[in-house]
Amino acid sequence: MNKVLCFDLDGTLINDKNEIIGGEGTIHALKKLQNIGYKLVVSTGRLEHDIYYINNRYDLKLNYAISQNGAVINKNKELNAKLLDKDEALNIYEYLKTTDLRVELNTVSNRYWHTDRDPDFPKEYYDSSNIVHDFRNVIEYQPAVLFLVIGESDKIKVVQEHINSNYNKVKAIRTSDSSLEILSEGISKGNTVVELFPNSEIISIGDSENDFSMFELSKKSYYVGKGSCNKATYNFSSIYEALKQIIKGEENGQ
Incomplete structure (x- = not known):
């Protein structure tokens, strides 16, 4: 079964200074999971060009870009958008x-x-x-x-x-x-990632309400926002800590 790691940008991967939260540790962990076989998917409320910027700046080699909270998808260089009436x-x-x-x-x-x-x-x-x-x-x-x-x-x-x-x-x-x-109506980060990967094992990381739809449709989910969230499988202080937990699970065959 394909494994997909889907994560938010603002407050999850990047801070308010537009820097990677966890720095090189986070970047290294993402690349390690990709080498294991995970597909890396960013799902954000930002427009698609900001995903390109982060991808290129940090050489993340992202597999898919989901922008505007699931309304716009770039898949194999084909852009699909769900518009307002x-x-x-x-x-x-x-x-x-x-x-x-x-x-x-x-x-x-x-x-x-x-x-x-x-x-x-x-x-x-x-x-x-x-x-x-x-x-x-x-x-x-x-x-x-x-x-x-x-x-x-x-x-x-x-x-x-x-x-x-x-x-x-x-x-x-x-x-x-x-x-x-x-x-x-019907658009969400969760619905979009399942639409892209219908027969995959999805793991998600996010920090706010618009990420909860991913949590509900994921095998495991990690909340990295303020306080705690009962929608997620786990609550962690940062994406870096969540990624370490995912890697540890892979190493232990979980």
Whole structure:
């Protein structure tokens, strides 16, 4: 049976300074698992070009790239994307404009903002952002993938509940305490990795709610975020510690 190791980027593989968590130890462990026979898959909310950057910078030799939390897949140089329904997306956009939250829009290859981001916000490695006053034309004429909503936790929760209660073709999921993504119903990191590897043994590593779908569909899962998570098989302080545990299991035939 094929073995697949699927892991998140922000907060899992890289820190807020865009550095590998665990440094050379993590890189060495990933390469060791790949040499054993694991396929390495990154699944992230970032756009695909940021996966390329990390892959090339650290020579990870990743096998597959799953971006925008499962909505966009690069498999054997063929790009597949699951897009927002245009009519529903336009309706949601009108609702989001009534909130005092920051709203961003992703297409397959670009981010659209109303204003520049706070300098402390994690930056893209390749800047694909565009400043646009109104997203309606982008939604109408481009391949829109998801909305990213950023703000205070309690306000984010209200938006999440409203979206999930009033719209049938999308799902709103928390990606951190201060961020929410709205994307097509049925899309998740877990569903996408199983779609790519239907007869494989999947092991996953992540740090937030949008990784839980991977945990539920994995043989083993490792939570490396704040506190603890009962969705995961194990809770560890970092991806490096999780990788050491996986390697130890392989060496012991587990």
